[in-house]
Amino acid sequence: MAIDSKYSILFESVNIGPVTARNRFYQVPHCCGLGHMRPRAHAAMRAMKAEGGWAVVSTEEAEIHPSSDLSPFPEQRIWDDHDIPALRLMTDAVHEQGALAAIELVHNGSHSANHLSRTPVLSPSETSIDLIYPKQARAMDKTDIRTFRQWHRDAALRAKRAGFDIVYVYAGHRLTLAHHFLLKDSNDRTDEYGGSLENRARLTRELLEDAKDAVGDKCAVALRFAVDEMMGPSGMQASDEGREVVEMLAEIPDLWDVNVSDWSNDSATTRFQPEDGYQTSYIDFVKQMTSKPVVAVGRLSSPDMMVSMVKNGIVDFVGAARPSIADPFLPVKIRDERVDEIRECIGCNICVSCDNMGIPIRCTQNPTMGEEWRRNWHPEQIDARGTEQDALVVGGGPAGLECAMQLARRGYEVTLAEARSELGGRVTAESSLPGLGAWKRVADHRTYDLGQRGNVQVFLDSKLDASHIGELGIRNVFIATGSIWRRDGVGRTCRTPVDVADGASVFTPDDIMAGKLPDAGHVLIYDDDQAYLAGVIAEHLAMLGKKVSFVTPASIVSPWTRETLEQTRIQTSLLEKGVDIIPHGQLRTVGPDHSRVACTFTGKIRTLDCHSVVLVTERHRVSDLFDALRQSANNDAGPELAALELIGDAAAPGLIADAVYSGHKAARDFERDKSEVELAFYRREIIALS
């Protein structure tokens, strides 16, 4: 893989203890909602990263013992030998592609509830478990610690037998027993495992030494460690104890995988952390303190930044979780100097949300993510076109763009018609709002790609009706006409329109995103969508100096964003901007200068002064063109079509990720036999009965 380019340093091989990585691209451990419940899907997903050029491909956290039982979440498991065959699927598949396989051994301590195993919960100190379930952990005694070390050692041996090349000790994210021992505020012990930092680090040191002793002949032993908790002096800091830990254990692990804690800081979204490489200032001291290779992360997609981090002695490996999800072929694209083809992570944390929901990983930018096994989808390969030659895509939002791009890759002559003067649809609209700028990459990547191809014609300002489509004579038609926000207040908690008086001033998100804003006065934002947009609009209007009240039937602002690790930041930001948050409120009436809101518990009515209302509730599908074409087809009138597909929000309003997926799927499947396509819906992994 020797190349001679400005990126060649990234393709140098690097030793990690007894093993050698073929280059500097390192997929650090990341969750994926597959784990022990979907081993074949997991192996196929990880293998795709290896195929895409990553030198190291890691698992998500792998529970080492039933006392670290995260049920119902499907993380990885290595409780005993029964788990080895499933893990072996991954190591074999990763090795086949020339990469090293790493496993992140974990004991979650008081972060696990042990709901399935019902073993006692373990912790350095007496404490509630880290879940809203009334159970407390017991402070481990010396016997517990010895036993725990034996479990960890045994798990390392099993990992070696399962074929892993790198075995992790994990002390990060406040999620693990080793980290709980390290942190002052979760360790109140008075024995040699508590008190001084040396004492608190003792367990991590022992786990590393045990692992090296057990498997160090064949496997590298890595330490994943959060150098800073981003809590200032209330937590561990890189300038203080974080640095001391690295100094103390410097040469013990074969590799340092360093990051910041907690997970919401490590996986910060672009909404709150727009800078790629945002962890560098925290971790840049590490390499100076150890001769061992260092890997770090921070949403690193830019090859120039990667080169600079290596050249400046900040890292040996470019670590990635989310960028490797958005583009598993990132290393290969850099190697082949196809940098402009990289699908950059937009930092939306849809991937994270899947793990939080316990469902298979999805990605806004990469619709094949999590579908490698089930649908046999490859992010870079797609079948050449079938019998048809031409395709028309109506609507250039996320579904239409993805569909057009994949159709073009398949070799169809593609016509893309967009009613507005700009491509991108809702992506363009939403990315104009505060914090969502990086989402524009969804449109930019596809617009750029379409522009590079000779078989694509894009028409802007081209709103089509059924007769136009007849005139065009293209027989394969994809309708991606999107959705519009309802103006009547029908949403999650109320299925009948809100009572709006004459003269009342009512806006929808479409108005706001189109720049149509409330006049002076007090604005009430009503969120019965409960996803993310109402919170963004509140931020937007508050930043414009409006006096804003935020009313929602939910108990918090934007509850969905808990799954993307953003909710706390959102509500804090709104409060700091002076937004008045009124939870548990259902909008009943809107008048010219006041609205009435009912308490969702008691029904008690509260009157709020406000001069305009923004209703963020639910969306109408825009499907009139599709309906007209289908109607014509049913009547044997109108254009004769080979395929007519409704995709994206026009078919089912959802996330941008859902729209991209829908467009991708239609482009792949529209000429296939329908019943064969349907089979994939049924494809799943099932419990063994013998």
Add this chain to the structure above:
Amino acid sequence: MAIDSKYSILFESVNIGPVTARNRFYQVPHCCGLGHMRPRAHAAMRAMKAEGGWAVVSTEEAEIHPSSDLSPFPEQRIWDDHDIPALRLMTDAVHEQGALAAIELVHNGSHSANHLSRTPVLSPSETSIDLIYPKQARAMDKTDIRTFRQWHRDAALRAKRAGFDIVYVYAGHRLTLAHHFLLKDSNDRTDEYGGSLENRARLTRELLEDAKDAVGDKCAVALRFAVDEMMGPSGMQASDEGREVVEMLAEIPDLWDVNVSDWSNDSATTRFQPEDGYQTSYIDFVKQMTSKPVVAVGRLSSPDMMVSMVKNGIVDFVGAARPSIADPFLPVKIRDERVDEIRECIGCNICVSCDNMGIPIRCTQNPTMGEEWRRNWHPEQIDARGTEQDALVVGGGPAGLECAMQLARRGYEVTLAEARSELGGRVTAESSLPGLGAWKRVADHRTYDLGQRGNVQVFLDSKLDASHIGELGIRNVFIATGSIWRRDGVGRTCRTPVDVADGASVFTPDDIMAGKLPDAGHVLIYDDDQAYLAGVIAEHLAMLGKKVSFVTPASIVSPWTRETLEQTRIQTSLLEKGVDIIPHGQLRTVGPDHSRVACTFTGKIRTLDCHSVVLVTERHRVSDLFDALRQSANNDAGPELAALELIGDAAAPGLIADAVYSGHKAARDFERDKSEVELAFYRREIIALS
């Protein structure tokens, strides 16, 4: 099974279409967190009900198609033939015990997100899905409806092949497509499936007719229908459309399984619905409108009430979900006139919480529930004692009582010592609070049982220390000394004590339950436990006329109680009693006449006037006796013990259910080989790789 007693009517056989139930005890469908992910555990649990005498044993809801994909929840599945072997485990096991097996076919419509399958979400009308995830369902067209009917028919055929005797059509709980079509507010269609009740009921009628046509030769077809939504005129009512539906479809199903909606009403807890048989007044009209057998529920544990319901022509079958969980052997105990041995359901909804969390079912009263396969536990059978003869249990709370009872059943000579003047421990204390009276049954059942046995000695007012235990000379000692609530404010969100000024008046739940109450003035209840107790104490003090503020770092009162379907009722009740609820607040200081509370988002401090504070945060384990005995044993001093076990809250504070389980487990396992006992922790069901 012919018996001649006042209960003999309950043991008459009853025909249901082409099949015959051996008696009138009918386990209606209920969720259990086992489903398709734990098929062997599921089969063993259902088989235990059959062994316990139920004539019909049903599954939980079984998804008929990938478009009703409830992932990540492990309900039952019958998507295709791959699911048949797992379901066959259940039908075979249930048949072996002489019972009929029923399956509740379901399509969840807009209640499912289809996170795994990624199929479109279906609904009678355009609507958001019924989950906090930004996705909308599409209104089904006629083709969709025809296709759906075919899926349902195919699923019925698969159910028949899997060996089921009864196949359900499910129109209840607002959880199913058939119900969504039936209800006015979720059906805005203008075709023959919307508008009039006859139109809205058309789909249910068709599903019934399809199922009878497909499998009616061998299987009975049941309809599960919610006659009333308990929303007054805003929803379907038994006095109105509920009755009309029964009239309209009266003779079509082979059995009517009727209840109330939604789930929180059907599975009402004793806290909010203390009356057993609480559904009778809603469903008592049904039998008058149909010649088909009727089953109904309502936490029915009283044999006299059962007899009266049958004799009065209200039901043909006594339906049960929760009472069959608390006591799978309820029918056999009635048959054998061992009514006093019935473990009555306490209506706490721990079983429900497990399904809501996606974990295996647990029960406060029946610690063997969900452990039938994994640990091979039988609720009515336990091994005779091992080599030892005597056992001492210190502490008569839930763990100690259960442990003592099981030890006595095993044949040990049991001494139970309780420090207080009454048995029951925290059960007795908590059940004195408003709404929790029925929880007393946990203690009553066990106290009664112990009283019936000749091999048990109970000592009250007997606080033991290590020297007493030496004097007693009993070699097997179980320490169940419970826990006490912390008085320093350390809880989930703060690991350092709250700053309490001299002269401040601070209470704990133990004080309140012991009758030590705040004086006049304003009381602040601080809930950093976030389970249930603070909400109950707030209710208690408000009912005593105190002015109460409820401060919590959570966003709602008692967030854990969402899992038990109680949260809305709790917060509503407190608001109606005038309690001032302050969410997102962390208690910082407590003074004699005011406290300071920080916003969990911004840190902004708010000063609240209050004259006393009740801290509901975390518990200290009471383990000094255990520690002393262990210390002595380590030093070869003190009494020579064969076994020393720490159980219940003294080992790990948790739910009452956890304490009962802990006591049960210790009684079963203490003489067994430790490593053999540990094996059960690892026992789990694993994905097939071939």
